[in-house]
Amino acid sequence: MKASESLQNNQSTATDRKRAQDPLPFEVQLRATLNVIPAYAWYAVPAGALTFVNERTADYLGIPKDHPLRLGIDTGAEWDSHIAFLHPDDHEKTRRVWSTCLRTGCAGEVTFRARNAQGGYRWFLSCVEPLRATDGTLLYWVGVNLDIEELKQAEFYLAEGERLAHMGSWSLRPDGIFDYWSPETFAIFGFDPRNGIPTLSEWLRVLRPVDGDRVHALIRKMFSEGVKGDIKYQVDHPQHGPRTMHSTGDPVFQDGKVVRLIGNTLDISEQENAAQELRRRTAYLEQAEELSHTGSFGWNLATGELVWSDENFRILGYEPTIKPTLDLILERVHPDDRSFVEQAIEKVKKGANLDYEHRLLMPDSSVKHVHVIGRRLTSGSTNEVELVGTVMDVTARKKAFEEIKALRDELYKENIVLREELGKTSMFEEVIGTSSVLQTVLARAAKVAPTDSTVLIMGETGTGKELVARAIHKRSKRSERPFISVNCAAVPSSLIMSELFGHEKGAFTGALQRRLGRFELAEGGTIFLDEVGDLPAETQIALLRVLQEREFERVGGTEVLRADVRVISATNRDLHAAIADGAFRSDLYYRLNVFPIELPPLRERKEDVPLLVNYFVYRYAKRAGKKIKHIQKKTLEMLQEYSWPGNVRELQNVIERSLIISDTDKFSIDKSWVANESRSTSGSPPVDRTSIERKRIKAALAQTKGKISGASGAAARLGMPASTLESKIRALKINKFQFKET
16 A cells, blocks of 8 residues: 555544544534434445434434444444344345445445344335535535335235235336336246346237237337227236236326336236136026027016016017017916916015916917016115016926026026125135244145045134135135035034035925035035034934945935035044044044144244234224234234134234224234233232143043043043144143053
8 A cells, every 4th residue: 555545544534533523513403403304314424434323323223322333344343333233134235235335436225124222123225425525525425214114014015915916017118128027927927036027028928929919019009199008818827827817007208208107917817717607608598598498587566567588479479579568478378377377476566476387378279388487686776676587388398497497506506606705705814824833734735735635624713724725725626616615513403414415395394495505516616514523413424425425415305416526624623532422423534534634723833923913903904994003012922922712813803803992003902802811910920831731731641541532531621622632742742651551
């Protein structure tokens, strides 16, 4: 180093020390000003030493206001003192940016997480600018740290929302370069984010050729004419095959020119498939009317207006040009049946439906037998009552009648499934958690999902057994077919057979028409039998037949129906104890227990509680129209200490209840809701619950000589399922074999 350079560096260092010890008057004024600005501001001398830190920064970091810091040093103790406040994952990035600033004299910015005085981390955007004299001499570095924690959280929730909705967002420049793709955009088009955002030409290659030309033409029009875009097209996804997309976009103008397009893309493959299926079945229905000589009608009971289908005109022998009336119907009714039909019409006006057969006397003196069915519908907008139904010529078309009846049953089944699936979509949830015990369970579920094996899910109430069952169905080859859920404990024992297998008309009192059971509705898909341990003995036998023979009969019927259905069952009961008590069949248990999955209670995966709390707080706050900016640390600690006997469902209820009564942007809970578990009594020594539970279990094992299951087992004595007791024994490291008889 030259002597002049060494002298210059020594002078610079001396100047740094002097400024740090003796601030200029304008520094005092600047300090007072910065303390009232909602940001963390600072400045440094050219060598990088922070000679001034406003009180807000010092208070956040929990350091003295004159604590020495360096803007950017490649190595050494000074840099080590600086990075002590940074998240370990952000060390290298931050040091690289600031070191580059010092070497080049250029402005820079970087995002990092800084630790506060309480030990928590928040995201910051730090920007630094060089302040120079008129001759270009660097005087100071001036910087500001902006708290962007809420922005980072918003980005996370936005990405989660896009993922759940299968919708991605993007931004396109006029030169054909995408300058932004959200994570979900990569997913729905099958691109790897590690390879960067594709160009417009690369992206167009995944579209069908004819759709790629249409989309490209629309993009050129949007840039040239400044119009909005709205288009549907198909892509060839590398993992999922053909998918249907719906993209919308808006031009962004600057100085009268379009400088970019911004928009979003929604994967509508499932909706398009459902619409195509509906159109296909509607076409089948129209063809069936013609083939089976079945006409349809609508009768407005308030105005008396009648509407007939073309087939209805043909059955009654009238030209389609005439206006339908009740008199025209009565004119065709056989004289011997007219009184009966007139009485039926009067009953309809008083609130009855139609379901009867009568004869028609045609102009050529021929007689037709028709079956008339009508149902009352009330319009939601006008509140008018209309009778909608069908007229079927059954004189020589008995066979055709059976075909159309089967088709109507199929349509009825599809409508029920569609309504159930729509209901599930509006309450969509997922199994959330990163704990090792939960990940092990999910890994087992992922392995069994592609197979057709019967699955038995065991776990306490509220652990999410149905969520796991739905996840297995969605990953199976039956995912496009229905998922039908039945709570066996919620259906009266006298009706459970009808609920599962359906019944024929007249099978029992009140059976006014045939009803399809849940196994028929789940044809080709999956049926989930929740609380299967509560099934009556008679139903257990019928279920065993389905599992063994893949066939069943409706209640009151003789027709043997085949069942192409995957069975997933769940229980929170100890089935071994139920078998020992004679309440559950052992042969049915072994048929159900092909692939067992045991869900851990929430108290065994407490590391998942913060993640679940954040998810439910966001979900219910959004539903209630509230903004929660902060979750108190002591609240999280309380929630993690609580044992959650009701598991995730109880946690969900506590959070929803808290948000209902909350009046601030900070989330907290009433301590009394979890005080019985999370806090010991004031003034009393803390209770060692683990030690107490270990003693209770050891005592029960000693009394039962190591027997766990059955009516005389330790689990029954302790009032818990045998699977739960096994989990506790493993967690508490109890040697159950020392209690067995030798």
